[in-house]
Amino acid sequence: MHPTEKPVVPTRVIGLISGTSVDGIDAALVEISGTELDLKVELVAGATYPYPVELRERILAVGAGVAISMAELAEIDDAIAQVFAQAAQNIQIGHQPATLIGSHGQTVYHRPPKERAGEQGSRGREMLTTHGLNPSYLLTAHGTPLGYSLQLGRGALIAYLTNIATVSNFRVADIAIGGHGAPLVPRVDAYLLSHPQEGRCIQNIGGIGNVAYIPPRHSDWLSKIRGWDTGPGNSLLDLAVEHLSGGAKTYDEDGNWAASGTPCHQLVEQWLNQDYFHLPPPKSTGRELFGVTYLHQCLKDAQAYQLNPADVLATLTELTAASIFHSYRTFLPEMPQRVLLCGGGSRNLYLKQRLQLLLGSIPVSTTDEVGLSADFKEAIAFAVLAYWRHLGIPGNLPTATGAPQEVLLGEIYQGQF
Numbered sequence: 503m504h505p506t507e508k509p510v511v512p513t514r515v516i517g518l519i520s521g522t523s524v525d526g527i528d529a530a531l532v533e534i535s536g537t538e539l540d541l542k543v544e545l546v547a548g549a550t551y552p553y554p555v556e557l558r559e560r561i562l563a564v565g566a567g568v569a570i571s572m573a574e575l576a577e578i579d580d581a582i583a584q585v586f587a588q589a590a591q592n593i594q595i596g597h598q599p600a601t602l603i604g605s606h607g608q609t610v611y612h613r614p615p616k617e618r619a620g621e622q623g624s625r626g627r628e629m630l631t632t633h634g635l636n637p638s639y640l641l642t643a644h645g646t647p648l649g650y651s652l653q654l655g656r657g658a659l660i661a662y663l664t665n666i667a668t669v670s671n672f673r674v675a676d677i678a679i680g681g682h683g684a685p686l687v688p689r690v691d692a693y694l695l696s697h698p699q700e701g702r703c704i705q706n707i708g709g710i711g712n713v714a715y716i717p718p719r720h721s722d723w724l725s726k727i728r729g730w731d732t733g734p735g736n737s738l739l740d741l742a743v744e745h746l747s748g749g750a751k752t753y754d755e756d757g758n759w760a761a762s763g764t765p766c767h768q769l770v771e772q773w774l775n776q777d778y779f780h781l782p783p784p785k786s787t788g789r790e791l792f793g794v795t796y797l798h799q800c801l802k803d804a805q806a807y808q809l810n811p812a813d814v815l816a817t818l819t820e821l822t823a824a825s826i827f828h829s830y831r832t833f834l835p836e837m838p839q840r841v842l843l844c845g846g847g848s849r850n851l852y853l854k855q856r857l858q859l860l861l862g863s864i865p866v867s868t869t870d871e872v873g874l875s876a877d878f879k880e881a882i883a884f885a886v887l888a889y890w891r892h893l894g895i896p897g898n899l900p901t902a903t904g905a906p907q908e909v910l911l912g913e914i915y916q917g918q919f
């Protein structure tokens with residue numbers, strides 16, 4: 503090391519996220535060193551803390567568009583911050599304490615920016631018009647309507663309750679300059695999972711699916727990285743399982759129920775005609791699109807084919823697999839040499855098998871196999887994003903979010919009280 507170079511001090515950071523499945527708070531306590539190409543992350547501890555049942559139900563209701571008062575919103579915001587702070591405290595038990603928290607919070611609303619006339623996002627403009635506001639307030643410098651994304655669980659309260667500096671609200675800066683504010687994980691994936699010779703797709707299958715395509719690490723590899731939301735991950739499946747089991751189950755464990763049915767390929771083809779799947783990236787989505795209303799339409803369509811419950815689940819699982827495969831074939835400059843899965847859907851063996859079948863000779867495994875926890879990768883990513891914010895390093899990847907430039911992501915709240 504050159505005598506004037508400062509040694510890079512490893513930093514102990516906590517990453518917190520509850521995703522679109524709203525199944526609980528994923529917490530990762532990590533030791534980070536390096537910055538970008540030399541970035542190293544060691545997972546010291548990872549755990550998922552389920553939401554209190556009543557809070558989960560209220561979050562799902564808000565996410566599904568149920569109207570609530572500002573007073574209730576404030577209550578939910580602080581209840582989420584409290585359980586996130588508790589998760590941060592619990593994950594440190596028995597370990598050296600952290601000096602920084604990156605908290606994604608809980609998404610309750612996501613409206614992508616409208617890029618082109620007639621495409622998704624128009625709902626935002628209509629909403630504003632009906633509320634009597636001037637839609638021009640929403641326009642970017644280029645005249646396109648801005649997106650909007652709301653994550654609850656305010657960072658200031660997490661910082662106060664834990665006495666640890668906290669970075670939160672990671673999406674807003676990217677959205678303010680015209681980006682989608684999502685997906686944000688591809689930049690972290692790029693530095694942790696790139697390979698010198700192998701082009702890789704890192705496919706997260708949470709409530710929503712999203713991909714990061716990372717070309718082999720040649721000279722201009724960074725500019726060739728792509729990322730977008732592929733569509734539904736487990737969101738429709740989970741809702742269908744709950745509906746078809748009369749509330750007895752919340753997800754299809756290992757995909758066993760779906761595996762006992764047969765996918766209806768005509769229906770999958772019909773569903774793949776939906777606009778979102780044909781929209782070119784950058785693109786993002788959420789439960790606003792792939793939620794309860796969408797599932798009801800799917801169930802109605804399934805009646806025409808007289809599908810039994812297992813067939814319905816097999817067909818919805820096929821939609822997730824086929825939408826992932828279809829988006830790679832349509833939007834990637836070249837197919838990857840390997841697909842690495844992460845998120846809860848990577849535990850769905852039937853889904854994994856169906857995706858492997860579609861991808862043929864391209865091997866499908868999980869990020870666990872290359873040393874990065876498939877269960878905690880998103881939480882780890884928000885620890886890294888907080889660390890980058892702390893160091894003044896941008897966190898967005900314009901080729902994934904559609905923002906015109908890189909920006910620092912997140913608001914920092916100091917933790918000395």
Ligand SMILES: Nc1ncnc2c1ncn2[C@@H]1O[C@H](COP(=O)(O)OP(=O)(O)OP(=O)(O)O)[C@@H](O)[C@H]1O
Nearest residue numbers: 521522523708709710736753756845846847849850
């Ligand atoms: N063993 C399993 N078999 C099948 N599905 C599983 C299994 N374990 C988890 N899942 C699925 O994964 C979902 C949770 O995934 P995850 O925690 O990655 O989602 P999320 O982080 O909420 O979503 P997002 O990435 O969209 O923000 C569950 O709701 C369930 O559908």
Ligand SMILES: CC(=O)N[C@H]1[C@@H]2OC[C@@H](O2)[C@@H](O)[C@@H]1O[C@H](C)C(=O)O
Nearest residue numbers: 522609612684685686687710712880
């Ligand atoms: C608005 C929002 O919370 N989006 C999530 C969601 O869950 C998956 C997909 O949709 C992705 O775009 C994003 O999360 C990950 C963490 C991301 O930003 O990379």
